[in-house]
Amino acid sequence: MANLKSSLNLRDKGAEYWERSPKWRRVALAIFFIAICYALPFLNNPLVNTPGSDFQSVLFYPVGMYVLMAIGLNIVVGKSGLLDLGYVAFFAIGAYTMAILGTKTSLNFWEILPIGVGLAMLSGVLLGTPTLRLRGDYLAIVTLGFGEIVRIFAVNTDAIGGSRGIAGIPTPPDVFNAKFTILDPKPYYWMLLTFTLLIIWMVRRMAARRPGRAWDAIRQDDDVAQLMGINTRKYKVWAFVLGAAVAGVGGVVYASQILSIVPDQFNLNISILILACVVFGGIGNVWGVILGAVLLAFTPERIRFLSQPRILVFGIALVVMMNLRPDGILPKKKREHFDPDWHTVEESGEGEIK
């Protein structure tokens, strides 16, 4: 029985295949999958297209955007175990930075992007420094409050459009032949995909090195982590700031695509849905989180033809899935190595010494 079960465990099989593969095969596989991702907008398959909405737009928002944000939130919730229910606030700060600077100054998208990310990170520090003393449920409540404060602040501040929001946000300038226009979501999708790949690469490097181990330790036992010499405050704030940076990227890109934003787009639902992507896919495992985000973003669009009952169907599907796989679709479960000469800290290849 145990044998049957392990032979059915595709996740472990996949990881083992990857570990056994020589470098050229890993590179080839990675290039192959990345190429597929870039080619997705040209896919026109009746199984995956989205009746009722434009498939290429769906790829950008919600699918691509949810994947990006879920990867960011996974640093906070999955790696370091800090429950953040106000993640949308950082997304909003990125989007508002793009909207305000884009409409009121002559800065273009590429100049605003670092400013938006910087402001999101700064707000991560400001929120994180005082609140990360709290643990578990208490932290969740404070972050929930922060998410709402940012939205309500935007609603009540006329200088940034109040509840009407900001319209006429400029699109990014052309890059090579890719023209960023409201009519064509493809360049936006490719840009988002590029950022996402870059962030995955960064997150994996961190996860395999000292910060990853520190977050693992903090998540498992905060007190012991401190006694093992880890500055837990510092690493928690870092997790918050990095999560905020990723959401900030998402916010800037999002605002530049949809051209007008209103505060109510940045409501609690987004925070909860992104958290659901992380939990549904498998907390802590970046591939699981990506899969979870794709499914959770795509499914409601795929079944849009059901109109009203679609959210009900979606909800039932969620409940059934979580019962079948309570740890998520691809859970983070470290595989054990019984080889006495095993030397790797993480399977990403970054930690190997022999």
Added chain:
Amino acid sequence: MSENVLELKNITMKFGGVTALNEVNLVVKKGEILALIGPNGAGKTTVFNVITGVYKPTSGDVVFQGESIVGKKRFKITKLGIARTFQNIRLFGESSALENVVTGADVHSKTGVVGSIFGTPRSRREEKANLERALELLDFMGIKKRAGQLGKNLPYGDQRRLEIARALATNPKLLLLDEPAAGFNPAEKVALAETIKKIRDAGYTVLLIEHDMSLIMGVSDRVAVLDFGTKIADGSTTEVQNDPRVIEAYLGAPADAS
């Protein structure tokens, strides 16, 4: 540098109305194995918690290598050179044995989050050095073959050994072992005693809490005895063994004395 690695000066620790430690003075000398013994509830683990910064003493001072460490943050105390194990094993169960030890070895690394993202030469060098050090320590503790297994899945004895390896990885000047032999059979205790001596001979100073008298008499250079939060004896093993107050604390007062 002073001869005394650690000095507790008149440490009193009160929890509400309960006095867990009362005016305790204790000196740990460089390169020795000092055993801290006493009946259950005597305050031994409280001493460890005061030293490592988990508790701030109600009064008194903790001097480590000539510097007061009262009120310092826990991770800073570890960085200064005090590492410990736990009475009830507290490993990072979801991490591999090797990662547990590397986490300890990370203490003295300079690379932060940004350096790790960009894989600076220093980050690569430190990663490699910490990994090698961790493997050495696993080998030293005799559990190298467990490197790839999760902390929680290790056999009980290996979990205790892994805790010692993780504490040693922080390269401590003073190693605090809280009942490292709890649950060990006699043969394992003998092996552990050898390991503790090897640790001392490698240049570490050890403060040991233990109940098993044969182990203590076998390894310690000196013994301090706590009873109800007060230090009642301190000296060589033979001195302590013949101290009437120690005998009383452990066996009770003779019937005619009351």
